[in-house]
Structure formats: structure tokens, C-alpha cells
Amino acid sequence: MAKFYITTPIYYINAVPHIGHAYTTIVADVFARWHRLRGEDVFFLTGLDENSVKTVQAAKEQGFTDIQAYADSLAKLWIEAWKLLGISYDDFVRTTQERHRRNVYELFKRIKERGDIYKGVYEGLYCEGCEAYITEDELVDGKCPLHQKKPKRVREENYFFKLSKYRDKILGHIESNPGFIQPEARRNEVVSFIKGGLKDVSITRPKIEWGIKTPDDPTQTIWVWFDALCNYLLPQDYWPADIHFIAKDILRFHCIVWPGMLLSAGYELPKRIFAHGFLTVERKKISKSLGNVIDPAYLVEKYSADVLRYFLIREVSFGQDGDFSERSLRTRLNDELADVLGNFVHRVLTFTRDRFGGEVPEGKLDKKFEAETHERVQKIEQLLEKLKVSQALEELMTIAKRGNEYFQSCKPWEAIKSEPEKAASCLLNCANLVKVLCVALAPFMPSTSANLAKQLGVKVTSWEQARQFDLKPGHQIGKPSVIFTKVEANNLGSKVR
Ligand code: ME8
Secondary structure, eight states, X not given: OOEEEEEEEEEEOSSOOOHHHHHHXXXXXXXXXHHHHTTOEEEEEEEEEOOSXXXXXXXXXXXXXXXXXXXXXXXXXXXXXXXXXXXXXXXXXXTTSHHHHHHHHHHHHHHHHTTOEEEEEEEEEEXXXXXXXXXXXXXXXXXXXXXXXXXXXXXXXEEEEOGGGGHHHXXXXXXXXXXXXXXXXXXXXXXXXHHTOOOOEEOEEETXXXXXXXXXXXEEEEOHXXXXXXXXXXSGGGXXXXXXXXXXXXXXXXXIIHHHHHHXXXXXXXXXEEEEOOEEETTEEOOTTTTOOBXXXXXXHHHOHHHHHHHHHHHSOBTBOEEXXXXXXXXXXXXXXXXXXXXXXXXXXXXXXXXXXXBOOOOOOOHHHHHHHHHXXXXXXXXXXXXXXXXXXXXXXXXXXXXXXXXXXXXXXXHHHHOHHHHHHHHHHHHHHHHHHHHHHTTTOHHHHHHHHHHHTOXXXXXXXXXXXXXXXXXXXXXXXXXXXXXXXXXXXXXXX
């Protein structure tokens, strides 16, 4: 059985997730579900990066003296959020777990045995927001442009990793594997960074209490990025990862430091790294100080997880930056989900119930319509193969749109009186289209797909089912009910925390 190993970043726990974290995790979930539906042996890993100074700062701010107790309370909230969003991860790693520490030690040991770790002095700037060393020329107005914070000036005696030794190998790998880093703009960014010169990196820090101590030298703590990246090796049997999903903010760690560590330790490199863009809220950077950090739980409660999943995937062209606004979410819910998808499905199911006693009628399959649908499903597959997830969802919606047109042009409510066979055939074909939609929706909107499956009286077990019009006359459907309810403009609110 083909294996498919997919990851998200492991997130910092200085706060609960916001829609940016939800976005990466939802996209990864869509792919995990799609590959499972295709019968592959999928492993989907997500988790939390807990050994950061940010954890300690947040714990203190919230009055915790026991940092681990703070981490446990936050982990509970992240796990709850992913449950609400329907995230089907196979394992959830927390870097304070013992299994993770062992994993980090193993990698450290291998790299050390290679002769790639040495002691040196780091003198310069450290941004606690990035959890990374930063150079003078990266600063804007004396601050880290990403975190708007002044970095700390440090002089530390640390252990260094000989990253520069792997410069040519990393560059060679990127150049001979065009799909390794995606999208292309990110790949070019990494290439030019490497060409600009690659320095060794410090991989331990002194005087840091919270974190994993360095093997054989407890005065040093392992740098949180070295520590965090090791998480991906946890399901050893699944390595190399088929895709690491990240955003552009952590590109260099994943595309340069991580490959360097793996090459040194003698592991294969991940197959693909996809760095998507950044989400803003109402065109503003998501930030606590701006007060626009939207809790996904609020949106789930108000609109449902599937509506949020649909919106984020459909709205943001995967790879580009995108914007979140509740107004646009409502427009997509009303105009696309309710008016197009929900309307089509409901018309077909209620007509079947009211005019055919809930049985898919006897009729003629429309081969042209079936072939055209099949082509669209194939297009969705091709787009998903290329990680073009927003276009895939767009294509899926054209199937529903086409369904509405088909129903409208057959006019079964008129035909039923004068040409009952025509009405019956229309419904046979439309019921099959609803089934195709139900299957194709499963990776994107799992609850909606399950709801539709129940209404249709089918079980979704394989993606193959999206390729066939195999719903037979006489098939008994379940009880139809509305799948999407419109939300009116005056019901707009914006709960933020
Ligand atoms: O960087 N738009 O954790 P992190 C889109 N612990 N995606 C966003 C986003 C936004 N506005 N904000 C965050 C770390 N993300 C490290 C990772 S991995 C070995 C260690 C998402 O909590 C996006 O996936 O800062 C981004 O790369 C990630 O959260 C950063 O999460």
C-alpha cells in the first residue's frame, strides 16, 4: 500500500490557535483525507512546539509558576480546536514528551558522530519572536520586521552545526528537484539566500532553563528550532515525509537548516515542502495588539467547521497571501454553499422524496453528462496532485453549478406531467451527481459529506465512487434536510480575543 506522510508545523503555545494556524492545518487535513480515501496508508502529524522562551513568558504573564502545567492547559485548548475543525491527525506530538526528547538526542548524536558539531562563540542579535539569530541588515527601524520587536544582543558560547558544509548538496538537491520547494517564488527565495552565503548555525543556547538539555553538556539547552524540526522524524517508518506544509515565515528553517541536519545525520530529505502565504484579517496583520485575532472556535460555532474550511480554502489561492473577513465568508456561504450546492442537492432529494416516494427512479443514464462529470472529477484529482487545493474546490463547485443548470433545463416539475420518463431520467442523473458531490466533498467538508451520505442513503468509502454514476434505480434515499443556512448581513459580528 502506498504510504503518504504529511505534516504541519508544530505551533508555539504562547496563545490559542488563530485562523492562520487553522488554515495550514485544514489544508493538511484535506490532503490527509483525500489520500486516505484513495486507499493510501496515510500518516498525518501535527503538534506543539513547547520548548520555547515564549512558553515561559506566556506562562508567567498568566500567573503560572509551573510551566509544564501551563503547557498542558494550552495543549488541551489546541487539541480541542482541532477537534472542532474536524482535523483527522494520526498523532499529536508535544516537544515536552519523552519520546520527542529521545528523538532529538538520536539526531544530535548522529550529527555529532559525523563530526558536524563544534563549540564556538556567537555574538550578535537574537529575536525571541523568531526564536532565531537575526542580522543587522534584516532589521527595519531596529526591529525584527516580522515581530516588531527589538532583538536581544547576545554573546554566547554555543555548539554550532556545520551547515555551511552542506551548502552545495542542499543547493544541488533544490536545483535538480524542481518540486522540492513550492511554490516557485519560495524556491527562488531559498536559492538566492543560499547563494548569498551559508553560515554555520548555533544549535544550543546557554542559560536557558526551559527546554531540552544538550547531551553531555547540561549547561547548554538545545536551540528550539533544532529541537522542533526533529519532530518530523517521530513516525520513523513513514519517513521521508511526502509533504511538509508550512507558511513563508519559516521557509529557511525548513528548506535549509532541516535538509542540512538530515544530510548530516544520514536521512533522506522530505519529498516536498510547500510554503503558503500569510493571512490577514480585514487586510491587517493578525496581531494581539491590533485585537483582530479571531478564534476559529467562534467561527465554528456561528457558521460550522465546514463553512470555515470551505471559505479558507476557496478564498485564498494556495501559495499566495490572502485575507479573512467575516463579510466575505458570509458571501461565500450564501452565494455558493447555500444558493448553489445546497440548493441543487435539496431540490434533487426533495423531488425524489415527493414525486418518487424516496426511490431513485427508473430512467436513462445521460452518458454525455456522466462523461463531463467524470472529466471534472479527473481535473480535481490533477489539481490536488499539484497541491492546487483552491482550484480543486472551485472545480468541485462547478459540478454543483452544472447540476443546477441540468435540473433547471430538464424542468422535471413540468415534465412529470407530460413526459414522466424525462423527469425520471433527469432525477436519476441528478441523484448520481449528488452522489459524486458527496464523495468529492469528503476531504474538504467532511461533516457535510457525511450528512449528504446519510440523506442519500450511501456510504463513502473510496474516492473511486466519485468517478461513477452507479446509483441504481430503486435505491432508497434517506430524509432530505437543508445543508446550509444563509446568514444575513445584520447578523454580522466580530468576536475577537
Ligand atoms: O513557527 N497566515 O510556530 P508558529 C497563515 N513553532 N498561516 C499562519 C499565520 C498567518 N497569518 N500565522 C501562523 C513556529 N500561521 C514554529 C514551527 S515547525 C518544526 C516549528 C501558520 O506558532 C503557518 O503555518 O509561529 C506558519 O508557518 C505557522 O503557523 C507558524 O506557527
